[in-house]
Amino acid sequence: MIELYDSQRAMRNMRKAAMQRGVVAVLDVGTSKIACLVLRFDGTERLNDGEGVGAMAGQAGFRVIGAATTRSRGVRFGEIEAMQETERAIRTALQAAQKMANIRVDHVIACFSGASPRSYGLAGQVELEGHVVSEQDVSRVLSACDVPAYGEGREVLHAQPVNFALDHRTGLSDPRGQLGQVLSTDMHMVTIDAVAVQNLAHCVKRCDLELAGLASSAYVSGNAALVEDEQELGAACIDLGGGSAGVSIFIKKHMIYSDSVRIGGDHVTNDISMGLQIPQATAERIKTFYGGVVATGMDDRELIEIGGETGDWEHDRRTVSRAELIGIMRPRVEEILEEVRARLDAAGFGYLPSQQIVLTGGGSQIPGLDGLASRILGQQVRLGRPLRVHGLPQAATGPGFASAVGMCLFAANPQDEWWDFEIPVDRYPARSLRRAVKWFKDNW
Amino acid sequence: MQQVNSDTPNDPAPSRWSYRFQRLMLTPLFRKVLRVGIPFCLTFAIAAGYLSDRDRQDSIRLAVADFRHQIETRPEFMINLLAIEGASPSIEEDIREIFPFDLPASSFDLDLESVREMIVGLPAVADADVRVRQGGVLVAEVSEREPVVVWRSHDGLALVDIEGVVTDELDARSERFDLPAIAGAGGNQDVPGAIAILEAAAPIKANVLGLVRIGERRWDLVLKEGQRILLPEENPVRALERVIVLSQVQDMLERDIVVVDMRLSDRPTLRMNERAVEDWWRVTKLTVGAQQQ
Incomplete structure (x- = not known):
């Protein structure tokens, strides 16, 4: 299980290095356009490290200093199909963004909508070693999650602990330091096709850049387009893109489901x-x-x-x-929305306390879409635009840039993932030897 | 109209190399090197190459020296005259003798500080101030040493100022009768003390011959008839005043006394003339005898 996350850990380290250098690019590889933003971190993000979300929604620490968009080529359904073409398109966007920022960028965080994301809910449970929950216990419970067989040739993109329960109490966001016996967790995992990731990584590498992070575009656009209370109470974000429509469901500030419809x-x-x-x-x-x-x-x-x-x-x-x-247009749009409806039903969206639906992405700009969507998806539908971030050009504030803006937020304050926690100690060989000694002591 | 040839770049994408070049140009260090380093190195190399030839170096050095000389010898900077103020003619002569530069000279070549030190080095000069005045005049303002006593030592007579510096030799005492005389080795070490004693001795001034330094530590006041007043090391003036008071009240100095020893302030001692002693003994004997009879 752990070897699988080595690349994710490497990317996280790279992201840290990029933060330290202060400049990182985010790249949204879409089917109809490729958007690139260059972010500069001022190092002030520690200011509102405390509780909750500050006045600037935790995004005071960075500033967009370069933005460029280009027509995407060689991408279908959010997956790279013609590498050379895509590489050129990425190069175009990056060059323009670097030129605007007037600085060289070496690290890039990319997102893409395709590669058939699949979402799994995982549960794990461990008995505590002591009475107080320690970091090690958190790591152990995360590793204790039984991972489903998600198939050959797929890779884990996100694995986020969304809930912790201690004995009979659930809904804990941070159980460390609390007293109890049994710690259990719920985790949300998103897997995607490994080939798509490799293609994207190759394209990025061909542009002399380092891939410092990957995200699912449904997740990041949900981050950008949903307001705080929607994320807290339960909402679905539907990112109507060029080649695919991403669906992500949020509750309690965590994504609990993600999927994509391959029509756009x-x-x-x-x-x-x-x-x-x-x-x-x-x-x-x-x-x-x-x-x-x-x-x-x-x-x-x-x-x-x-x-x-x-x-x-x-x-x-x-x-x-x-x-x-x-x-001509309406039947196709209806088809997309019905497909989305089917995904939401499959995910059990109807059981959420609040069923807000937010439409974003370039496709959400069709006039009259909200009326049509409320007929198909439910009453609470609104059109969402991404959050405003520092220095974003006016041209990049439309709903089509929800995932690009979401990537900025993702880069500035990323969600804890599985691989952000320590490796549980009992996985280390030295520890297992000690356990053997302990077993002998206990039994002889 | 659509273009037929699909290879023709309608393509906005930069080529790999132009992309790389642009990234290189956006690298901060590279840009700094390009903007500062390369021009600097180029200028340095050209200058070094040009100056590496010995003939060029010499010609440049020559031109610089020539230019410097031209400026230095301008009439504005020339010194034509040495004016000495506040010095007696003999000292002025001395100064002119030791002045090391040939006038007219450029003021750049003159080292005023060394000239000043040279003048101050003369024994008769207490202090000097040397400066260049407008119109090419070098002015030396000299303050002379004022002789206050005549000092007789093994080397002969000398004039000594208040600081004890010998300002001049003297051939005969009669040349400077206006000054008091001191004598003895190390007499010039305590000239202010000597002056103070002589001032205190004003009431008996007519009798005073001079002061003698004894053992380089204390003074003897010598009076005209060979009488001596031995003054202590500490507070000689006070001791002398006591002697003067005694002499005024009891006419002590008029009597047959050779030495008044004031070295121990508790115990002033008198030494009388030999004959006076004998007389005194005789007189005492007479009185004693009369009493015995």
Whole structure:
């Protein structure tokens, strides 16, 4: 179990080094765009190390000094498909961001939405060695979680302890120092395809950078788009991206479920392109300018020139009404939302005390989406924009940058993961020898 | 219109090498080296290469020296005259004799401090102040030593100032009758004390011949008829005053006394003339005899 986290530990160390140097880049590898932000840490994040979240939501410690976006290439469903192309796109974004920041970046924290994340709930239980819960006990209970067989070729991306219970008391966020007999924990684990991670790591390495962290985009965009009480009381964040829609459910400030639906905005564009027989680029343009999901009588009269370059006058002067466009888009959007609904139902979202749903990501900008979503997903739906962070350019404050902003927060104050705790002592060989001696002493 | 050739870079992506180059240029250390280090090294190398030739070095050195000389010999910086203030003619002559520079000279070459020390080094000079005045005049303000006593020693007569420094030789005592005389080895070591004693001796000034230093530690006041007043080491003035008071009241010094010994203040002692003693004995005998009879 422990060997598996060596790479995660290495990445954590790298992240620490990057923090010490003060500059780190975050990279959101999406299907439709690649966004890169360069963060500078001022070293003031220790100021509000205390209880709760400060006035700036714990993000006073860093500042965005460079931001760049480029059209993504070679990525489908949030997974890298053509390495060379993706590498070039990453290079473009990074170069522009470095140029804006006017500093060289060596460490990058990346997130991606694809690679079919799967989420598991783990439970572990140990008897305490003493009466007081120590760090070692926490480590032991975390290692005592029975890990499911998540299959060959998959890797653990997140493993976060979400709850501790001591004897009959549950809901403890930090059991250290408390008295009790039996310590148990609940852990949330997300696994992804190892190949996707390796591809991304390779691309990043080809750009002369070091990968200092990985995150699931559903998780980080939930971090950015959900406000504090939503995270506390229970909410789902749906990140409608280009190639896939990420779903993450939060309660008590922890993510408890994460999944992704492999349909996204690109499919809507594809539908328009096929339905109207126009090139992909035009379809994308029409979608962003005139798209919608609720048709009104006015839309029948609004004609859109869809153009063409064939030289045939008739063909090049085609028009469609906006109602037609909406008629193409709506079924696909409904399909996405229904798919999301199915995932939420499977996760038991309906049993949460609060069922707030937040739509974010570039796809959430379709006019009228909130109405449609509230019909499919439930009454409490709102459109979410990412938190405001220091120095973020206006162009990067839209919902499409939720995961990029979430990555900043993730870099500034990361959640404790399994590998952030110490290795339990009884895993060390010296300790096992001592245990053998102890056993002899006890029995002879 | 769409471009047919897909290879033509509509592609915004930088090539690997341009990307690397840009990253290199954004490295802080590299930029610093490029901005400061390379220009510095280049300038240094060019200058070193140019100056490594010996002929060039010499010509540059020569030009610098020439320029320096030109400035130094400008009339504004030349000194044409040595003016000496506050010195008697003989001392002035001495100063002019020892003044080591040939005038006119540049004021850059003159070392005023050494000139000053040289002048102060003369025995008759107490202090001197040397400066350059406008118009190329070197002014030496000299304050002379004032002789206060004539000191007779084994080497002859000398004039001594208040600090005990011999300012001049004297051929005959008659040249300076206005000054009191002292004698004895080490007489010049306590000139202020001698002056004080002589001042205290003002009431009997007509009788005073001079002071003699005894054992380089105390004074004897010598009076005209060979009488001596031996003064103690401590508080000689007070002892002398006592003697003067005695002499005024009892005309002590008028009598046949050779020495008044005041060295022990508790026990002033008188030594009388030999004949006076005999007389005294005789007179005493007479009185004693008369009494016995």
